[in-house]
Amino acid sequence: MADYDVIIIGSGPGGYVCAIRCAQLGLKTACVEGRDTLGGTCLNVGCIPSKALLHASHSLHEAQHNFTKMGLMGKSPSVDWKQMLAYKDDVIGQNTKGIEFLFKKNKVDWIKGWASIPAAGQVKVGDEVHNAKNIVVASGSEPSSLPGITVDEKIVVTSTGALELPKIPKKMVVIGAGVIGLEMGSVYARLGSEVTVVEFLDHITPGMDAEVSKVFQRTLKKQGLNFIMGAAVQGVETLKTKAKVNYKLRKDDSEATIDADVVLVATGRKPFTDGLGLEALGVEIAPRGQIKTDAHWATNVAGIYAIGDAIDGPMLAHKAEDEGMAVAEVLAGKAGHVNYNVIPGVIYTAPEVATVGQTEEQLKEAGRAYKVGKFSFMGNGRAKAVFAGDGFVKLLADKDTDRILGAHIIGPGAGDLIHEVCVAMEFGASAQDLALTCHAHPTFSEAVREAALACGDGAIHA
Numbered sequence: 256m257a258d259y260d261v262i263i264i265g266s267g268p269g270g271y272v273c274a275i276r277c278a279q280l281g282l283k284t285a286c287v288e289g290r291d292t293l294g295g296t297c298l299n300v301g302c303i304p305s306k307a308l309l310h311a312s313h314s315l316h317e318a319q320h321n322f323t324k325m326g327l328m329g330k331s332p333s334v335d336w337k338q339m340l341a342y343k344d345d346v347i348g349q350n351t352k353g354i355e356f357l358f359k360k361n362k363v364d365w366i367k368g369w370a371s372i373p374a375a376g377q378v379k380v381g382d383e384v385h386n387a388k389n390i391v392v393a394s395g396s397e398p399s400s401l402p403g404i405t406v407d408e409k410i411v412v413t414s415t416g417a418l419e420l421p422k423i424p425k426k427m428v429v430i431g432a433g434v435i436g437l438e439m440g441s442v443y444a445r446l447g448s449e450v451t452v453v454e455f456l457d458h459i460t461p462g463m464d465a466e467v468s469k470v471f472q473r474t475l476k477k478q479g480l481n482f483i484m485g486a487a488v489q490g491v492e493t494l495k496t497k498a499k500v501n502y503k504l505r506k507d508d509s510e511a512t513i514d515a516d517v518v519l520v521a522t523g524r525k526p527f528t529d530g531l532g533l534e535a536l537g538v539e540i541a542p543r544g545q546i547k548t549d550a551h552w553a554t555n556v557a558g559i560y561a562i563g564d565a566i567d568g569p570m571l572a573h574k575a576e577d578e579g580m581a582v583a584e585v586l587a588g589k590a591g592h593v594n595y596n597v598i599p600g601v602i603y604t605a606p607e608v609a610t611v612g613q614t615e616e617q618l619k620e621a622g623r624a625y626k627v628g629k630f631s632f633m634g635n636g637r638a639k640a641v642f643a644g645d646g647f648v649k650l651l652a653d654k655d656t657d658r659i660l661g662a663h664i665i666g667p668g669a670g671d672l673i674h675e676v677c678v679a680m681e682f683g684a685s686a687q688d689l690a691l692t693c694h695a696h697p698t699f700s701e702a703v704r705e706a707a708l709a710c711g712d713g714a715i716h717a
Contacts, residue, residue, distance in 0.1 A: 258386045259283050259387045259388070260284065260387070261282050261285075261387060261388065261389045261390070261586055262285045262366075262370075262389075262390050262391070263277070263285070263391045264378065265287070265392070265395055266287075266365070267295020267572070267575065268573070268575045268579070269393040269576060269578055270288075270395075270562075270579065271286065271294065271358075272575075273562065274286040274363045275358070275363060276584070277363075277583040280587035281587065284361075285366050286358070286363055287366045289368055289370075293351050294354055296395055298347060298351055300415040304346065305414070305438055305439065305442070308442045309441070309605075311343075312446055315331075315334065315445060318332055320642075334446055334447075336423055340419060343418070366378075366380050369530060370530075371532045372390060372531055372532050374536070375556055376388065376390070378390060387558075391552075391579075391582055391586075392528070392533075392554075392559065392560065392565055393579065394531065394565050395564045395565065396525060396564035397525060398413035398415070398520065399523050400413075400520050400522060401522055404490060404491045404518075404520055405491070406520060410493050410517060412517060412519055412520070413519075413521075417443075417517075417519050418439075423447060424448050424515070424517040425449060425516050426451075427449070427450045427451070427518070428453060428498075428518045428519070429453070429519045430518065431452075431523065432456075432460065432484075433459075433460060436452060436519060436521030437460070438604060440519070441604045445478075450479070450480050450481065451482075452480055453502055453513070454483070455486065456485070459472050459475075459484075463610060463614070463663075464610060464614040465614070465616055470665055471604075471608055471665055474665070486503065486505070487504075488501070488502045489501040498515050499514055500513050500514075526546065528546065537555070538556050538559060539555045546566050547567075548561050551585050551591065552581070552585070560582050562575055562578035562579055568595065569598060571598065571600065574595075574598050577593045581593050594681060596680070599611040599677055606643065606665055606669065607665070607667070607669035608665045609662075609670050610661070611661060611677050612659070613661040615651065624655060625652065625653060626652050626653075626686075627649060627709075627710070628707055628709030628714075629649050630647060630706040630709055630716075631646070631647045631717070632699075634705065634714070634717055635697075635701055635716070637697040638666065638667050638699060645665075646664070646667070647706075648664045648702045648703050648706040649663045650662050650676070650703075650706040650710055651663075657687055657711075658684070659685065659686055659689070664702075672699055675700065686707045687711055705717065
């Protein structure tokens with residue numbers, strides 16, 4: 256008899272959600288976690304703490320720039336960095352304890368320690384071997400770096416180190432203009448750091464709708480972020496308390512150096528599967544480290560499944576959660592499903608940026624006939640009232656059928672607004688369906704409706 260029906264390795268968003276759903280579906284479930292707390296990278300050193308600092312620094316920005324406009328007079332608050340970090344840690348604690356509670360409530364066993372898989376159907380933690388009918392690898396990802404860069408998490412840091420710096424740096428260099436780099440860069444820019452972003456490509460946020468990307472970069476420049484584009488970082492030299500970032504411009508091969516108190520390496524992430532023993536088991540691994548799976552998240556070794564950042568696809572917590580629920584359904588004999596065409600992406604700067612579905616560039620490349628409906632937040636009464644008129648909603652729909660193909664939003668609450676488009680796309684809705692749906696006034700969401708109207712006879716407030 257197996258000890259468990261399923262053992263999940265990793266308690267990040269994919270792992271803990273999978274464990275809870277497995278238990279809800281009647282499977283005897285355990286989750287292995289090597290950290291002292293549950294929640295994985297996302298809750299401990301990723302999504303949640305970064306959002307706490309983004310909120311705190313945005314509140315500071317509002318106090319410094321907009322309070323007096325509303326008649327809120329008085330001295331702008333000063334920054335107590337230790338207290339801000341304590342607030343961030345409290346937020347982490349509340350969330351990780353919440354998962355512990357959910358594990359107890361759903362009777363999920365937490366096996367503490369680092370796991371390996373000595374054989375199919377076995378998970379070893381410490382000296383103890385646990386048997387399981389099925390194993391789900393949800394081991395997540397870790398930051399990736401570049402040649403010539405040594406991370407010490409003090410002067411040269413990943414996102415983990417950037418969340419717990421002993422003091423706010425005067426000068427910060429961010430290597431990489433992706434989500435993590437821009438979010439953390441904007442936090443420190445608001446807190447007074449001189450932030451320079453060095454990016455290999457000629458545009459920020461690779462893969463994003465080009466028009467949104469351009470407007471986003473202009474907005475961040477206005478907020479004080481400096482950009483060096485088309486620059487290949489050659490290496491980072493660490494001195495006693497500072498660092499020098501050496502880079503070469505791709506357009507003319509000219510070399511330059513920039514000084515920094517802190518260098519944030521934000522060049523992406525890679526699957527974390529060290530120590531699991533997958534190669535010895537014969538589990539197929541892709542050249543870039545992802546575990547290969549079929550349409551039901553099964554590996555080529557019977558009884559071993561994988562989800563989240565450890566497999567192919569966007570490294571997003573909510574993608575991992577969806578896969579976690581779906582694989583639980585599969586293990587319980589049901590039909591698990593994830594619609595990979597409707598997975599939103601959000602950057603939690605101010606303004607927020609959110610996207611779902613296809614970009615204009617992808618539609619052009621595919622030769623698809625489409626139409627565009629756009630609406631600026633300058634025409635949205637609620638946005639203007641809260642000093643958030645920058646940005647727009649762009650809706651893309653099939654030229655013939657009017658079916659929604661994608662949406663791209665830069666503006667207030669974009670990360671929340673995108674979801675009505677996600678729901679619409681999940682139901683195969685047309686732009687007209689959105690346009691005919693009554694939206695409360697005054698709300699930011701009216702901008703989505705106006706963009707949908709713009710796909711037809713035209714927006715009202717444009």
